Amino acid sequence: MSPQDPPVVSVRDLAKHYPLRSWWGGKGSVFRAVEGVSFDIRPGETLGLVGESGSGKSTIGRAVTMLNPPTSGTIAFEGTDLATLSAGAMRRMRARMQTVFQDPYAALNPRMSAGDYVAEAFVLHRREMRGPERREAVAALFQRVGLDPRFMGRYPHQFSGGQRQRICIARAIALKPSFIVADEPIAALDVSIQAQVVNLLQDLQDEMGLSYLFISHDLRMVRYLCHRVAVLWRGRIVEMAEADVLYADPRHPYTRRLLAAVPLPDPAAERARLAARDIGRHDQPPDGPLTEVAPGHWVAMPRIEAA
Amino acid sequence: MTKPLLDVRDLAVAFDTDGGAVHAVNGVSYTLREGETLGIVGESGSGKSVHVLAMLGLIPRPPGRITGGQVLFEGRDLLALKERELQKIRGGAIGFVFQDPMSSLNPGMTVAAQIVEPLRIHLGLDARGARARAKDLLDLVRIPNAAARLDQYPHEFSGGQRQRVMIAIGLSCRPKLLIADEATTALDVTVQAEIVALVQELKRELGMAIIWITHDLGVVAGISDTVQVMYAGRILERGPVDDIFADPRNAYTLGLLRSLPDLSGSRAGRRRLHQIEGAPPDMRHLPPGDPFAPRNAFATPRCRAEMPPLSQAHGAAPGHLVAAWYDLPKLLAAEAVR
Amino acid sequence: MSTGTPIAETTALAAPAGSPALLQEPGTLSAFWRRLRARPSAVAGLVIVGLLILMAVFAPWIAPYDPTATDWGNVRGAPSLAHPFGGDEVGRDVLARIIYGARASLGAGLVSVALAVSLGLPLGLLAGYAGGWIDGAISRLTDALLAIPFLILAIALAAFLGPSLVNAMIAIGLSATSTFIRLTRAQVRAVAAEEFVEAARALGNPPWRIAIRHILPNIVPAILVQATLTIAAAIIAEASLSFLGLGQQPPEPSWGAMLNTAKNFMDQAPWMAIWPGLSIFLAVLAFNLFGDGLRDALDPRQRT
Numbered sequence A: 001m002s003p004q005d006p007p008v009v010s011v012r013d014l015a016k017h018y019p020l021r022s023w024w025g026g027k028g029s030v031f032r033a034v035e036g037v038s039f040d041i042r043p044g045e046t047l048g049l050v051g052e053s054g055s056g057k058s059t060i061g062r063a064v065t066m067l068n069p070p071t072s073g074t075i076a077f078e079g080t081d082l083a084t085l086s087a088g089a090m091r092r093m094r095a096r097m098q099t100v101f102q103d104p105y106a107a108l109n110p111r112m113s114a115g116d117y118v119a120e121a122f123v124l125h126r127r128e129m130r131g132p133e134r135r136e137a138v139a140a141l142f143q144r145v146g147l148d149p150r151f152m153g154r155y156p157h158q159f160s161g162g163q164r165q166r167i168c169i170a171r172a173i174a175l176k177p178s179f180i181v182a183d184e185p186i187a188a189l190d191v192s193i194q195a196q197v198v199n200l201l202q203d204l205q206d207e208m209g210l211s212y213l214f215i216s217h218d219l220r221m222v223r224y225l226c227h228r229v230a231v232l233w234r235g236r237i238v239e240m241a242e243a244d245v246l247y248a249d250p251r252h253p254y255t256r257r258l259l260a261a262v263p264l265p266d267p268a269a270e271r272a273r274l275a276a277r278d279i280g281r282h283d284q285p286p287d288g289p290l291t292e293v294a295p296g297h298w299v300a301m302p303r304i305e306a307a
Numbered sequence B: 001m002t003k004p005l006l007d008v009r010d011l012a013v014a015f016d017t018d019g020g021a022v023h024a025v026n027g028v029s030y031t032l033r034e035g036e037t038l039g040i041v042g043e044s045g046s047g048k049s050v051h052v053l054a055m056l057g058l059i060p061r062p063p064g065r066i067t068g069g070q071v072l073f074e075g076r077d078l079l080a081l082k083e084r085e086l087q088k089i090r091g092g093a094i095g096f097v098f099q100d101p102m103s104s105l106n107p108g109m110t111v112a113a114q115i116v117e118p119l120r121i122h123l124g125l126d127a128r129g130a131r132a133r134a135k136d137l138l139d140l141v142r143i144p145n146a147a148a149r150l151d152q153y154p155h156e157f158s159g160g161q162r163q164r165v166m167i168a169i170g171l172s173c174r175p176k177l178l179i180a181d182e183a184t185t186a187l188d189v190t191v192q193a194e195i196v197a198l199v200q201e202l203k204r205e206l207g208m209a210i211i212w213i214t215h216d217l218g219v220v221a222g223i224s225d226t227v228q229v230m231y232a233g234r235i236l237e238r239g240p241v242d243d244i245f246a247d248p249r250n251a252y253t254l255g256l257l258r259s260l261p262d263l264s265g266s267r268a269g270r271r272r273l274h275q276i277e278g279a280p281p282d283m284r285h286l287p288p289g290d291p292f293a294p295r296n297a298f299a300t301p302r303c304r305a306e307m308p309p310l311s312q313a314h315g316a317a318p319g320h321l322v323a324a325w326y327d328l329p330k331l332l333a334a335e336a337v338r
Numbered sequence C: 001m002s003t004g005t006p007i008a009e010t011t012a013l014a015a016p017a018g019s020p021a022l023l024q025e026p027g028t029l030s031a032f033w034r035r036l037r038a039r040p041s042a043v044a045g046l047v048i049v050g051l052l053i054l055m056a057v058f059a060p061w062i063a064p065y066d067p068t069a070t071d072w073g074n075v076r077g078a079p080s081l082a083h084p085f086g087g088d089e090v091g092r093d094v095l096a097r098i099i100y101g102a103r104a105s106l107g108a109g110l111v112s113v114a115l116a117v118s119l120g121l122p123l124g125l126l127a128g129y130a131g132g133w134i135d136g137a138i139s140r141l142t143d144a145l146l147a148i149p150f151l152i153l154a155i156a157l158a159a160f161l162g163p164s165l166v167n168a169m170i171a172i173g174l175s176a177t178s179t180f181i182r183l184t185r186a187q188v189r190a191v192a193a194e195e196f197v198e199a200a201r202a203l204g205n206p207p208w209r210i211a212i213r214h215i216l217p218n219i220v221p222a223i224l225v226q227a228t229l230t231i232a233a234a235i236i237a238e239a240s241l242s243f244l245g246l247g248q249q250p251p252e253p254s255w256g257a258m259l260n261t262a263k264n265f266m267d268q269a270p271w272m273a274i275w276p277g278l279s280i281f282l283a284v285l286a287f288n289l290f291g292d293g294l295r296d297a298l299d300p301r302q303r304t
Helices: A057-064 A087-093 A114-125 A131-144 A149-153 A161-173 A191-208 A219-225 A243-248 A253-260 A267-276 B048-055 B083-089 B111-123 B127-140 B159-171 B189-206 B217-223 B241-246 B251-258 B301-305 B328-337 C029-037 C040-057 C094-130 C132-147 C150-161 C165-192 C195-202 C207-243 C255-265 C271-298
Strands: A009-021 A027-041 A046-050 A072-077 A097-100 A179-183 A211-216 A228-233 A236-242 A290-294 A297-300 B004-017 B020-033 B037-041 B064-073 B094-097 B177-181 B209-214 B226-231 B234-240
Touching: A009 A057, A027 A057, A027 A211, A027 A236, A046 A057, A046 A219, A057 A179, A057 A211, A097 A161, A097 C195, A114 A131, A114 A149, A114 A161, A131 A149, A131 A161, A161 A191, A191 A211, A191 A219, A191 B251, A211 A219, A219 A243, A228 A243, A228 A253, A236 A243, A236 A253, A236 A290, A253 B189, A267 B189, A267 B217, A267 B241, B004 B048, B020 B048, B020 B064, B020 B209, B020 B234, B037 B217, B048 B064, B048 B177, B048 B209, B094 B159, B111 B127, B111 B159, B127 B159, B159 B177, B159 B189, B189 B209, B189 B217, B209 B217, B217 B241, B226 B241, B226 B251, B234 B241, B234 B251, B251 B328, C029 C040, C029 C271, C040 C094, C040 C271, C094 C132, C094 C165, C094 C207, C094 C255, C094 C271, C132 C165, C150 C165, C150 C207, C165 C207, C195 C207, C207 C255, C207 C271, C255 C271
Parallel strands: A046 A211, A046 A228, A097 A179, A179 A211, B037 B209, B037 B226, B094 B177, B177 B209
Antiparallel strands: A009 A027, A009 A072, A228 A236, A236 A297, A290 A297, B004 B020, B004 B064, B226 B234
16 A cells, blocks of 8 residues: 555545425425545555544445445546446446445345355356355355355354354455445444454455445544544544544544543543533534645634634 | 442343243342442343343343342342332332433423423422423433423434433432443444533432443443443453453453554554454353353363352452452463463 | 354344344244244144145045036935035035035135236335336226225126136236235335345345345245235135136036025025035135234244
8 A cells, every 4th residue: 555556446526415305395405415525545545434423424435336326526436437337337346346334134135145145246246157166265255254164054143243244244355346335344243243353354454455445433443443534524524634643633623522522441541531521512613625734634624714 | 338229139031032041141149339330341142231121120021031039229129029119119219211312202292291200100299390390300411491492302302412311311200220221322422422421420419329331341431430241141240440440350351451442653553453252152052151261262171161150359459359260360471471 | 263053142132123024033944833833823724724735636536426426316415424514406415526616715715816926026026126107107006906896806807708717716816916016015115225235236236136136035924924814815705706606617616606506505405505614714714824823933023
């Protein structure tokens, strides 16, 4: 990974609007779920997308993969503008870009065996593969994500949450994609299982040079896992920087508030944090254009200060 | 030491399913003093929520069964009480707040109606008195403009405000014990911070005891006097909060603390996340000994055969109890030498 | 890291709430059998259904007489050792006619429901998954079908094509189609909102494959339950049509047609009415018991 490599994903001025019906059924205003979002993800890089519920982070994840195409803006994936692709070409493109969903209980088809679920990637995109060859490839994927290949015939309800997420990951990497959107991949998992899945994601990145868009509300895990982090507030990026820089030197008031809210697993420090907190303050974060305050560190500056 | 407010003795709960009995709680014993805040940490299936629901008579029976034990609250065994008497305690001397503020509130009733109800039942207030107290309660949980908001419906409140309303209802009858079950899990982190700070302040003002159930070690660190770690329906470790975090004696507690991301230094130099191998046990077929033994690198043959009792940890602070046959500090020291 | 045993991470209380459309827990047939066997009424229903089907299939070997052969010595004959169920108005053996009549009744039930499912399932799938104007068109068609009274449709068909068992089956099947369109459509819409359908799209599944491979298997249980219950209704419908002379034509036996002739001899030969009446009752009850048990076994949560 180096800054000179062309980005895998390049998002420019992404917007997603939903029409709001007025009460008489006529055309009303629009709800701007996402507005003016731009970012690049370089090969082998993990970009973290953090924000609270309603900030638009999942909307962006689904727009980037065209599962829920944006209202406006461009998404260039490996140099191709995804909006120009036909439905069939887009489906073929999905071999290169995958998604790992939040809830491994919901993301698996309850009536498909784990092996069939993973094999579907080959059935769709490697049609020349024969049955035995496919079986072998699936078994290798099971092994790779830490599942016993003997479980290929089992159904989702026979697996634990962590195992299910491994099945989803096996399917996502089956076609050796270059980019994976991980939409809250550990939020539904138990604490003791989260580390297993994060380590797996990281190993796969090292091995395959994957790029991730890691969507999460877990600010500690984001800091640990991500190279760069973008902070979303009401559908806009308010700050974006290298993870270490962002956490050490947050510039935007919302970023500060968000980071200050993270509980610390250290009794003395956490008690001090709670005691110092000034609760009930709802700053209206300033909302201006993104400005590069330091190399690679972008902040939505208050208009008044920017002027 | 003051007398215990709550004394749980050997509580056991099972659920009958098509696939056999699920042993959700397997002999849980502990005491809670007046004014004490107990943080209970555990994963899904640890029994942390089920055991509290069971003592309040809130598990569906069947399929649920309380298979043993006593729960003494101010000296009275809650498990032996008739449903009518239990109802008086629930929402009265024991208030509770659950995870999902949306589904815990009735969407078709105004907030006032839902706060007033327990006040009239438990405190016997008249309509006017109950309404005045409801307004005071919304003030107490810092909902601005309380008098006007009383007549609004739950959907007119934000998620955080709804949880404040739930806390107001939980506190409405001046409980001696407030039980919060994953009360901030569904909330955004900034809202969680506000709710936790609010509960801290209310505790200082009102002095009730709190049982705070969560999977988040960070939240527990800040608000607890005592921490109790549960796994597979058992207490594996329990002690003063600072001691548990600084000197964990059970391998599961240690694993949980170690699996938190290391955020020191720069990203490049950081170690890989520590991971606890394996998955929680099948609660229908629990291993014979320590339920964590199959995932525990430190486990001895005895751990696999026999459940260790919860007893004072050697050389640890008084009241720091652990269920372990092994001596964790010794093993860690040996590991460090290697 | 994987352990050899399936893991129950959730207690009974924390069981993940799924959509009612998904008849879980799916998977192993043995688990399904265990749940079905736990319901004695369902097992009884299944056994009776099985026996009735065997009776219909092996009628030529079981029946003591030719069901259309007349015997002047047995006209309205009371039950006897030679004719345990008695004889009808032209001396045919009632037992033989009951046994052969099962072919008409069960056949009508199965064929008409098969017709209804084979029309209703694809249309419902299309309406539920495609949405838009296709959904609108199919839904209006369903409303129109529901607006035609079943008997009028049957009488019209009989008028155009002549009364016969086949035409009765067609009339019954067409009438039941709207039920299956509606059920399928509702189920598809519920399943289509599940995350695994989005996951299927994310992998690059074309729409037809999502419908067939991902949605269809998840709605089959609900269709199966409805089909079983509809068979019971179809058996009654066939009996009604035959009773009115719009179904099975003489001299071929059908329980409904037998009741039709029996009504003229109620005081002289009540056995002519009792046996076909009991047969209809038993068959309908069996299918209903089995259908209810099936629903419980396939979806334990749907119990009230």
